[in-house]
Every structure is written in C-alpha cells, then in structure tokens.
Amino acid sequence: MHVPDGFIDAPVSVAAGAVAAGAVAVSLRGARKELDERTAPLAGLVAAFIFAVQMLNFPVGAGTSGHLLGGALAAILVGPYTGVLxxxxxxxxxxxxxxDGGLTALGVNITLMGVVTVVVSYAVFRVLIRVLPRGRGGLGVASFAAAAISVPAAALAFTGLYAVGGTADVSLSKVATAMVGVHVLIGLGEAAITAVTVGSVAAVRPDLVHGARGLATPLQIRHADGTTSTVTAGGGREVPAAPRGSRKVWAAGLAAAVVLAGIVSFYASADPDGLEKVATDQGIAAKQQDHGLGDSPLADYGVKDVGDARLSGGLAGVIGVGVTLAAGSAVFVAVRRSNRGTSQAARAASVPANRV
Structure with missing residues (x-):
C-alpha cells in the first residue's frame, strides 16, 4: 500500500505529513520507556525484517497481490511507540x-502504514489478550486478529484521505468497496506472517515480546537438549532456565531477513498489489507522477548496471536489509541512550546538595 506521488493533492499530503511528524515525535518520547538494553537492538532488527518481508508479495487472487505492512508485527514485538518508528x-x-512510495506522499504512507496500523492493531491486541486464554495460544490468536484487522483499517483510512484530497474524479463508494475488499484478503496474509513471527520469538525468548509482558501464565521453553524450563512473559523465571542470550535471536532474525530479501524475494508475485490494482481499475493510476528518485542506483529493488535479474534483485534486497538495520539500530540505540541520560540527570537532581 505504498501511495505514490500524484494520488493525493498537496494540502492533504502536507496535513498527513504533519500528522506523521507529530506521531514520530510522540513515538520518540514513548519509545524511551519501551526500549532497554535487550530490546533496542531487536527493534532495529524488526525494521530490517519488515523491509525484507515487504519484498515478498503474495497472490490474493484476481491478478492481485499483497505484502506485509508490518505495523501489527512491530507493535506486538517491540511496543506501539517503537513500532511506529x-x-x-x-x-x-x-x-x-x-x-518505492512517493516522496511527497511519505507522510501519507507513514500515517497509513505506520500510525493507523499500529494504533488499530495494538488496541485490538490489548483487548483480546485480556480475554483469551493465557499463554502462547492466546498470544497467537490475538496477534493474528490484530494484524488482520489493521490492514483493511489502513485501506479505509486511505479512502478517507482520498475523499478529501484525491486527484481523480472517481466513485468513492467503489474505491472504498474495492480497497477494503482486497485488503481483507491481504490482511489474512499479514495475520499469518505476524502470528508465526510473534509465536517463533515467544517460543524461545518470550521476555523479548513486548505484547507478552504481564501474562500471568508462564510460557514453556523447550531447549535443544530436550529439557524444558518455565519463563514468565515478563522475563521473570519461575524455574531456572538455561542461559539463552538475545544475540542468538538477533542472529537468527538477521539471517532470515537476508535470505528472504536476497533469495526468496525473486519468487514473489509479480501481480500489482492491492492499491495498484484498485488504482488501475478505478482510473486513479492515471494521476500517478514519476518518482523524484526514479533514477537512483537501487530504484525498483534492483542494482543498476547488474544485468542478471536474480542477482540484481538479491543484491538490492540484501543492501536494503543492511541499510535499514543500520538506520533503525542507530535510531533506537540513540533513543535508549537519551532515556538513560535523562534518568541519570533526574536522579542526580533529586539528590540534595551536601551541607557544609
């Protein structure tokens, strides 16, 4: 659902940009409470993983494909504020x-794919996690439902923006019906990816899953040697568990992202995604403008001057994972350090001066 330049007029794009900037500013403050020494590196990995999986368009029928938006996955794994970031x-x-995604439409895309998906999915997730059975089963169901609902919610939000600032004279009822309809199907794919990923992390390190914190029922960990241990979702051990550093989870996640972006992406569906399909069918695509960086060396997920399509796409995917990981990690480590510095300053200020 990457909105290109030209679909939304300038005033609404500017307004969406202001909303996105405000959401990022609020999230930078909120993420200080969500991130710690263990989860700050994981947040950078989550960003890189989302980048990789977004390259994997999956078919949803009628010549249409979809891809992960990632808001629900990020919010559940690392928290809603960090998820927006x-x-x-x-x-x-x-x-x-x-x-990929217009430059003037960047605020629109962050609002739709970041803010809307995170807010909707995390609200649904928190409600369900309170009423479902405690443990990994309930966590998986809540993750699935939250992700599934977040995608058509973003599609509906796009329709709302288009109703105010759309550049083509089209039937809004047809746009809304088509957008929500196809994105309900895409949402099922998003839900499956989210539930599997959250469940995989929770199976080995439930303490790293933000959404699992506070669950009363401890999660069972089965180790490679066949032994099991009980670990609470908040990280507190009820039964001593074998040491299991987060570095292994980080390394496994990075390896998965590299393989997905560098190899599996070559086999992704070539059909247009939900927004592209609806835009073409409804006459909106005629308003699309060329991307300002369309001649960049990595445009369209290929390395310029590399003739082999498989190699070009694979290299672009790996580069994208690396750059996103570096950028995300830099942001989240900086946010974590700023929180630590603020806490230290507050503690120092609270200590009364020595009296002579």
Missing amino acids: CVAVVLLMQGLLFA
Missing part, C-alpha cells in the same frame, strides 16, 4: 533508496 524507518529507506 520501525515502520517509519522502513518507509523512509524505501522512498529514498528504492523509489
């Missing part, structure tokens, strides 16, 4: 390096 980093890298 993860998606914003991904969209920024895609727009600047790969000419």
Whole structure:
C-alpha cells in the first residue's frame, strides 16, 4: 500500500505529513520507556525484517497481490511507540533508496502504514489478550486478529484521505468497496506472517515480546537438549532456565531477513498489489507522477548496471536489509541512550546538595 506521488493533492499530503511528524515525535518520547538494553537492538532488527518481508508479495487472487505492512508485527514485538518508528524507518529507506512510495506522499504512507496500523492493531491486541486464554495460544490468536484487522483499517483510512484530497474524479463508494475488499484478503496474509513471527520469538525468548509482558501464565521453553524450563512473559523465571542470550535471536532474525530479501524475494508475485490494482481499475493510476528518485542506483529493488535479474534483485534486497538495520539500530540505540541520560540527570537532581 505504498501511495505514490500524484494520488493525493498537496494540502492533504502536507496535513498527513504533519500528522506523521507529530506521531514520530510522540513515538520518540514513548519509545524511551519501551526500549532497554535487550530490546533496542531487536527493534532495529524488526525494521530490517519488515523491509525484507515487504519484498515478498503474495497472490490474493484476481491478478492481485499483497505484502506485509508490518505495523501489527512491530507493535506486538517491540511496543506501539517503537513500532511506529520501525515502520517509519522502513518507509523512509524505501522512498529514498528504492523509489518505492512517493516522496511527497511519505507522510501519507507513514500515517497509513505506520500510525493507523499500529494504533488499530495494538488496541485490538490489548483487548483480546485480556480475554483469551493465557499463554502462547492466546498470544497467537490475538496477534493474528490484530494484524488482520489493521490492514483493511489502513485501506479505509486511505479512502478517507482520498475523499478529501484525491486527484481523480472517481466513485468513492467503489474505491472504498474495492480497497477494503482486497485488503481483507491481504490482511489474512499479514495475520499469518505476524502470528508465526510473534509465536517463533515467544517460543524461545518470550521476555523479548513486548505484547507478552504481564501474562500471568508462564510460557514453556523447550531447549535443544530436550529439557524444558518455565519463563514468565515478563522475563521473570519461575524455574531456572538455561542461559539463552538475545544475540542468538538477533542472529537468527538477521539471517532470515537476508535470505528472504536476497533469495526468496525473486519468487514473489509479480501481480500489482492491492492499491495498484484498485488504482488501475478505478482510473486513479492515471494521476500517478514519476518518482523524484526514479533514477537512483537501487530504484525498483534492483542494482543498476547488474544485468542478471536474480542477482540484481538479491543484491538490492540484501543492501536494503543492511541499510535499514543500520538506520533503525542507530535510531533506537540513540533513543535508549537519551532515556538513560535523562534518568541519570533526574536522579542526580533529586539528590540534595551536601551541607557544609
């Protein structure tokens, strides 16, 4: 659902940009409470993983494909504030390096794919996690439902923006019906990816899953040697568990992202995604403008002057994962350090001066 330049007029694009900037500013403050020494590196990895999986368009029928938006996945794994930042980093890298998503529409895309998906999915997730059975089963169901609902919600939000600032004279009822209809199907794919990813992390390190914190029922960990241990979702051990550093989770996640972007992406569906399909069918695509960075070396997820399509796309994917990981990690480590500095300053200020 990367909105290109030309679909939304300038006033609404500017307004959406202001909303996105405000959301990022609020998220930078909120992320200080969500991030710690363990989760700050994981947040950078989540951004890189979302970038990789977004390259994997999957077919949803009728010549249409879909891809992960990632808001629900990021919010559940690292928290809603950090989740907004993860998606914003991904969209920024895609727009600047790969000419994916318009430059003037960057605020629109962050608002739709970052803010709307995170807010909707995390609200649904928190409600469900309170009423579903505790443990990994309930966590998986809540993750699936939250992600599934977030995608058509973003599609409906796009229709709302288009109703105010759309540049083509089209039937809004047809746009809304088509957008929500196809994105309900895409949402099922998003839900499956989200539930599997969250469940995989929770199976080995439930303490790293933000959305699992506070669950009363501890999660069971089965180790490679066949032994099991009980670890609470907040990280507190009820039964001593074998040491299991987050570096292994980080390394496994990075390896998965590189393989997905560098190899599996070659086999992704070539059909237009939901927004592209609706825009073509409804006559909106005629308003699309060329991307300002369309001649960049990595435009359209290929390395310029590399003739082999498989190699070109694979290299672009790996470069994208690396750049997104570096940018995201830099942001989240900086946010974490600023929080630590603020806490230290507050503690120092609270200590009364020594009296002579």
